[in-house]
Amino acid sequence: MKKFTVPTRVEVAPANQAIFDTLQKALGFVPNLYATIAYSDNGLSKYLAYQNAKTSLSNKEKEAVNLIVSQVNGCIYCLSAHTVIGKMNGFTDEQVLDIRRGKAASAKLNALVKLAEGITKNRGNADAALVDAFYAEGYTNENLVDLILQVSDKTAMNYLHNLTQVAVDFPLAPSLEYDLVASNN
Numbered sequence: 001m002k003k004f005t006v007p008t009r010v011e012v013a014p015a016n017q018a019i020f021d022t023l024q025k026a027l028g029f030v031p032n033l034y035a036t037i038a039y040s041d042n043g044l045s046k047y048l049a050y051q052n053a054k055t056s057l058s059n060k061e062k063e064a065v066n067l068i069v070s071q072v073n074g075c076i077y078c079l080s081a082h083t084v085i086g087k088m089n090g091f092t093d094e095q096v097l098d099i100r101r102g103k104a105a106s107a108k109l110n111a112l113v114k115l116a117e118g119i120t121k122n123r124g125n126a127d128a129a130l131v132d133a134f135y136a137e138g139y140t141n142e143n144l145v146d147l148i149l150q151v152s153d154k155t156a157m158n159y160l161h162n163l164t165q166v167a168v169d170f171p172l173a174p175s176l177e178y179d180l181v182a183s184n185n
Contacts, residue, residue: 069117070158107137111130
C-alpha cells in the first residue's frame with residue numbers, strides 16, 4: 001500500500017496554503033489529518049465548511065458523537081483529537097472514557113451516544129428503541145438530522161485516517177478495552 005506522507009505548506013495549492021496559515025494562527029499547528037485533506041485542492045475548504053456549519057447540537061453533544069463514532073470506527077487519530085477537544089468542552093477523563101464505552105452520565109446525552117453508536121455500527125440503521133429513547137429525551141427531528149450529519153463528518157475523517165495512517169499529532173488517547181462484538185449483544 002502507498003505510504004501517505006503529510007504534505008507541507010509548499011506542497012499544497014495556494015488556497016490550501018491560506019487555510020494552513022489560518023489553522024496555524026488559530027491552533028498553533030496544522031493537524032496532520034487536515035493537512036492530508038489538502039492533497040485535494042478543494043477538499044480542505046469543503047471539509048472545514050461542513051465541519052464548522054451551524055448545528056442544533058451543542059459542542060459537548062458534538063464531541064460525544066465524535067468520540068463514540070471514532071471508537072466504533074477504530075480511529076486512534078480522531079479519538080486522540082477528540083479526547084483533547086472533549087475535555088476542552090467540559091468532559092472529564094472518566095466521562096470521555098465512558099462515552100467511548102457507549103454510555104454517558106445524563107439520560108439525554110446517553111440517548112444521543114447510544115443512537116450515534118447504533119447508527120455507526122449498523123451503517124445508518126438503528127434499533128427503533130434507540131430512536132424512541134432519543135426522542136423521549138427531548139431531541140427533535142432537527143437534532144436527528146444534525147446527528148446524522150455529525151456521524152458522517154466523523155466517519156469521513158475516521159476512514160481517511162484509517163486508510164492513510166498519518167502520524168497522530170495529539171496526545172494519544174488511552175487504550176480502551178472495548179469489544180465491539182460483545183457490545184453488539
